[in-house]
Amino acid sequence: MKNELVDALNEQMNFEFYSAHVYLAMAAYCSSESLDGFANFFLVQAEEERFHAMKMYRFLNDRSFRATLAALPEPKNVYESMLDAFEHAFAHEQQNTKKFYHLADLALDEREHATIYFLKWFIDEQVEEEALFSNIIQKLKRIDKDSNAFYMLDAEFAARSFTAPAE
Numbered sequence: 001m002k003n004e005l006v007d008a009l010n011e012q013m014n015f016e017f018y019s020a021h022v023y024l025a026m027a028a029y030c031s032s033e034s035l036d037g038f039a040n041f042f043l044v045q046a047e048e049e050r051f052h053a054m055k056m057y058r059f060l061n062d063r064s065f066r067a068t069l070a071a072l073p074e075p076k077n078v079y080e081s082m083l084d085a086f087e088h089a090f091a092h093e094q095q096n097t098k099k100f101y102h103l104a105d106l107a108l109d110e111r112e113h114a115t116i117y118f119l120k121w122f123i124d125e126q127v128e129e130e131a132l133f134s135n136i137i138q139k140l141k142r143i144d145k146d147s148n149a150f151y152m153l154d155a156e157f158a159a160r161s162f163t164a165p166a167e
Helices: 003-032 036-062 082-110 113-143 147-158
Strands: none
Touching (some): 036 082, 082 113, 113 147
């Protein structure tokens, strides 16, 4: 692999750690609003992002390249509403998808087949992530001021958990 691709993979690994940081901040916001189910949703999301970062960490190490950690920017900590938090999360996932497309383009340009195959998993994952957040946003818009539906969604999210996929 050329240095440009290794650097980009390290940048993406750090972005995945930052994503976990973003979702942890969203969980803290939800907890401060006494919405424990929504907080759990974002805690699980943070765990998933750390899993993604470590998957990249291991890939770099397995290919005999050094994984390099960088400082994380401060995430947004206050939101106007749950809808606002989920809209920010959706925009964050869209940004992440663009970053993976850029990585895939670099790998294709280098004809770096192992990396192309590795990135396919993440690109498939991004399709799922964007769909998840888009669907939740639509639900939040539909329930609007219906507090019963809102608390039912909170209860649904309380049951969410993360199970690492088989590698």
